Amino acid sequence: MLWTKVKRVLRSGFVSFLRNSFVSLASVFVMTMTLIIIGSLMFVNALVGDFIAYVKDKVDVNVYFEPAVEENAALAFKAELENIPEVAFVEYTSREQALAD
Incomplete structure (x- = not known):
């Protein structure tokens, strides 16, 4: 019974994804860009922190x-x-x- 419900949910999600392909691709694109921006900001924050620590020690x-x-x-x-x-x-x-x- 549980397995049947899981299959129905997955099939319904897949069918909805295919029917609304433009909206689905747009949402995937927005989420991808958001994750890339957040990851880049975290990386830049780490680099700036290391650079500031390096400069403090080298005065x-x-x-x-x-x-x-x-x-x-x-x-x-x-x-x-x-x-x-x-x-x-x-x-x-x-x-x-x-x-x-």
Whole structure:
């Protein structure tokens, strides 16, 4: 009895699909386009998220001091930068080291 009902429902759906072929194809096309758009948006969202995370990790800042600045003041500024929690790495290059490189 259950199998007969299932066959009737499937046959009725198939016959209706063939009778209204234009409407059926239009609905299949709309659903396909909707799924493609949603999938594309999810893919772009993942790419943008990864790109933002990559850019956050790759920020480099170079600070150049005037020749009149004493080395003690530059080292004090370096210590202040190291105390900032968002700063991962601070490297100080003295004037002599920069000229040697």
